[in-house]
Amino acid sequence: MKTHHAKRVTIIIEAPMRRRLEEAFGKAGVTGYTIVPVLGGSGRSGRWSSEGQVGLSGGMVQFVSVIRPDRLDALLDAAFDLVENHIGVVTVSDCGVLRAERF
Amino acid sequence: MKTHHAKRVTIIIEAPMRRRLEEAFGKAGVTGYTIVPVLGGSGRSGRWSSEGQVGLSGGMVQFVSVIRPDRLDALLDAAFDLVENHIGVVTVSDCGVLRAERF
Amino acid sequence: MKTHHAKRVTIIIEAPMRRRLEEAFGKAGVTGYTIVPVLGGSGRSGRWSSEGQVGLSGGMVQFVSVIRPDRLDALLDAAFDLVENHIGVVTVSDCGVLRAERF
Amino acid sequence: MSDILSLASENLLSPIILSFVLGLLAALARSDLTFPEAAAKALSIYLLFAIGFKGGVSVAGHGLDATLGATLLAGVALSAVLPFVAFALLRLMSRLDRLNAAAVAGHYGSISIVTFLAGSSLLAQRGVDAEGYMVAVAAVMEAPAILSALWIVSRGGESRFDANLLREILLNGSIVLLVGAFAIGWITGQDGMQKIQPFIGAPFQGVLCLFLLDMGLIAGRGLRRTRASLGMGVIAFGIVMPLLGSLAGLGAASLLGLSLGGTILLMILAACASYIAVPAAMRVAMPEADPSIYLTLSLGVTFPFNLAVGIPIYYALALVARGGF
Amino acid sequence: MSDILSLASENLLSPIILSFVLGLLAALARSDLTFPEAAAKALSIYLLFAIGFKGGVSVAGHGLDATLGATLLAGVALSAVLPFVAFALLRLMSRLDRLNAAAVAGHYGSISIVTFLAGSSLLAQRGVDAEGYMVAVAAVMEAPAILSALWIVSRGGESRFDANLLREILLNGSIVLLVGAFAIGWITGQDGMQKIQPFIGAPFQGVLCLFLLDMGLIAGRGLRRTRASLGMGVIAFGIVMPLLGSLAGLGAASLLGLSLGGTILLMILAACASYIAVPAAMRVAMPEADPSIYLTLSLGVTFPFNLAVGIPIYYALALVARGGF
Amino acid sequence: MSDILSLASENLLSPIILSFVLGLLAALARSDLTFPEAAAKALSIYLLFAIGFKGGVSVAGHGLDATLGATLLAGVALSAVLPFVAFALLRLMSRLDRLNAAAVAGHYGSISIVTFLAGSSLLAQRGVDAEGYMVAVAAVMEAPAILSALWIVSRGGESRFDANLLREILLNGSIVLLVGAFAIGWITGQDGMQKIQPFIGAPFQGVLCLFLLDMGLIAGRGLRRTRASLGMGVIAFGIVMPLLGSLAGLGAASLLGLSLGGTILLMILAACASYIAVPAAMRVAMPEADPSIYLTLSLGVTFPFNLAVGIPIYYALALVARGGF
Ligand SMILES: Nc1ncnc2c1ncn2[C@@H]1O[C@H](COP(=O)(O)O)[C@@H](O)[C@H]1O
Ligand SMILES: Nc1ncnc2c1ncn2[C@@H]1O[C@H](COP(=O)(O)O)[C@@H](O)[C@H]1O
Ligand SMILES: Nc1ncnc2c1ncn2[C@@H]1O[C@H](COP(=O)(O)O)[C@@H](O)[C@H]1O
């Protein structure tokens, strides 16, 4: 089955920044993304876990966005402004997609 | 450590279609996959979020399946039939796996 | 925007092994990873789903770790020791990252 | 008249309606107040279990009314027929295409258990009894409307039915839980009730408040995001249709000879629109229909309308019809 | 005799058993009814906290029975010894290999707190008192069986013990919660009970219904998926073993001189099989063992057997043994 | 004196404090006992709704005290001013830089609703009444401290304010829920209370136990992971600051002429530190500040201090100040 070339971007970011990143995506014209929950993790600031947490402050979420290669820079710029001072792991990888017309 | 070449397929699909996709995978002989929850997202039909939702209708899930490259087409065919008329973002990427004999 | 080359490793592993893998990572000097929840899946031992489960035994989690290519082997060795006798799907793929100095 | 006003204000100023309003306002003001998905689902399991159980206990206590069978049949008929009415009305009032009109229509034959609960609360508060089996009627009204909607769409093209889908619709979690708890309540009767009353009885209203707070949050979020996409015709339909439905319910109840309470509940069931079971089925069977239309209409327009003014109106209508005013 | 029948029917027709049956049927019929994982975990936290607390309060009230220490020891012994019995029986009755047989055996020494609760409910309903510390006995019986199973496997090869694993087993969440709540109940006594009775006391049976509904769903799903893989011998073991266990419990209780209620509870503890703590430990320590065997057997065979017929049998046996019939 | 001791032991040996201790110990011993995130959030929604509602009902019952407006203003002022005190103290006592000191300071002007609840419990137990509107005072004290902290940091560089952030802070879920439930309680009054009392009233203490168990688990986990990174000066601050805060609260309460109960609650509000709303705001507005400092200090040091010894001390101080001892 024929697949088309695209980029898959994942952004792990603090939960309190979720709405801001959604809005930044909106402004940058990135309308396709999916948010998955995160249970815990570890980084330079130590280990953490969302279990039992009541507030947002402890948590993170992961954005996944699949986009056409030519739109990558707009997305990364939007994301970078936000994650610059924040926790935020941004990865980009190549992938194939079905139904390229949707992206 | 030696890794073997494989394909990693992810399918973001509406939660009410989950059982159907599992069955389609079963029929296509794809027995290895993992399903991760989705919190929300955005697409051509706007932004949504699973928070506070009671029914399935609001939600999505993400399938991840790692397979041998020669089995890719069987999987994509099975998936395509289902997502054709549905929401469903399908990506394929290359990866290495440990313990190739398991796939 | 400039991205730097890195490896993205994902490990799907049984929930009761979560703490052990975290400790193995710690010993191997892998301090950056994120854990996402898993809803269900299918493998050689059949289909399962976390819904309604009370204990850990039914569940799995997925680790995602982004690392510098030269650190890959240390991570895989640490992971392999643990998953050797256990369920555990380990994939490695190439990706680009923003802010390489963080990894 | 003053009675109707007191009825309306009693309804509007009850903690459950105010909780809904709080959720609605919070979402419209873009507060970050949200319920975890798991908590919302747990609340709905509790409510379905409790209401089913109580219905069964009530049937065990009062014995099987001769009209039970007839009322169940009437419920099935209402659920199956109302989508056709709704479909015709939508084609008249709005510019929705066949597919979206059919999808919306399916929601209005089916039911919203929370609207039913809000009605039951008002009855309880006013000391009005109702047939215990009305909750079983609610259960049988969930599914037929979906089949009608599928049938409407299938006329215009390929069939939308498949065996899997039928099984899913009929064994839908909320139907199974409602009917199952009803059966348990029936079997265990007053004895069983005594054991679990402190769980499903006394705290019920309070749990309902939290659930309605969540419904308000979701309705508000839906309205905020998709307000624009609903035309005036569609919105008007969301208010006219429940009124029509309630009249159909009133007619059926009169034929059946239901009590005042039973009449009001049947009117409510006919008037309300599904926003849980039907949307999920539509996503599977009519993926091309736009969920933001049917969800926003059902949850953002008809549900609040029924809660706030519909239920008191149906109450008053039932009283008038019985010459009780 | 008629007494035994009334006992059996009283048990079978209680809301908690019927809730389990509802879940089982729903899952076998492939309904999409499910509990969110978080809700199921929250229910289990509630149940463990409540039962532990109540046990502690009861000990605070009745004072420390002279037999407490002896009963705790007996519990540890039963938990440690029963896996050897189970292992021998499995090698005799089934074709499971050493590893899987040991893994299964470990489950039968340990306990299922919900089976214990179902037994306590039946006692409460019949007005039979039991020693308050039996819940502490339940707690100490969770872990030793795991060690026995590891020991059985280790004999045949490399050791399965490591310090981390031991700590995990002993500080397992459910043990800590049960023992901790027991301690809090003991310390705060009747005063503490009064404050939180409306939370942990009155609604308890109702919460238990929902929990058993969920257990039914899980058991049904397990049975549907792995029915085929259990041989007849293994299934027979799942019924014979609890009977054997209950007799061991009966013997121990007689030696200890427990009350009728305490005797029945000790029999239940000896008869039931773990499906929460032990499976998790086995996944870590014996990853090669097949979870679908031990989970399905414990939750799909032994658990329903105990709930439906085992508990009344143990009750009747205890009565007979005490000459009470 | 013996009165103070009995007060302290009554507090320490209450089920809620012991539940917190259980959680703390379990986490320090590295047990795997955890609450699902959704369950913890559901508990907090319940608590906020219940406490807000009860406050509103109490105001509806006792009528509007003339001092309500003044007390609300005093609350805002305390919340806004205490961060400056805290900041100065931190620069004196610790080696935290400006940014981290400001972030920590913001937490101490704001409030912890669970500390407030623990204080209310002790009052209820001792039969001491308090102004019903104190919960509204708690609500208005959440946000101003955040603005003060931002202002402190902004002085030293670029502004930290933006319109989005302000809206988020003021429409924070817990503020909206507390104020909204307060309004509903006020509107529906004793009538509304009667309907939902069995949900929000009687079981409240028990739910609070589970919530404090979870808080203990989180505090313990936090302490275990980041103990090392807090210096002695910072830890000392976490104990001195609440004492200072309580004195400020005592002063304000005396000026306002609050009742004994109201005085103690205002002292508690001034003494406690936020660990939900403020940390989330800090993550957005001061991402460079280290969360492990402010979270561990607030939840791992000040919160247990207040629970265990702070509240009885404030109680005794209030008695002394009123010449009641
Ligand atoms: N290399 C990495 N791979 C995956 N996730 C990471 C990585 N580094 C950090 N994270 C995630 O980002 C969070 C914060 O990282 P840090 O700011 O380094 O403490 C961690 O708790 C992880 O969830
Ligand atoms: N480009 C994309 N990348 C990631 N997820 C997407 C993308 N497009 C759509 N989705 C997901 O699929 C859902 C439905 O998409 P749509 O049908 O375009 O509204 C969205 O809400 C997202 O969760
Ligand atoms: N090829 C695969 N791709 C993705 N996940 C897999 C795959 N194989 C196994 N898994 C996951 O690992 C679990 C156990 O696999 P197994 O040991 O093969 O039964 C499954 O239930 C899946 O969640």
Ligand code: NA
């Ligand atoms: Na209807």
Ligand code: NA
């Ligand atoms: Na046992």
Ligand code: NA
């Ligand atoms: Na404060």
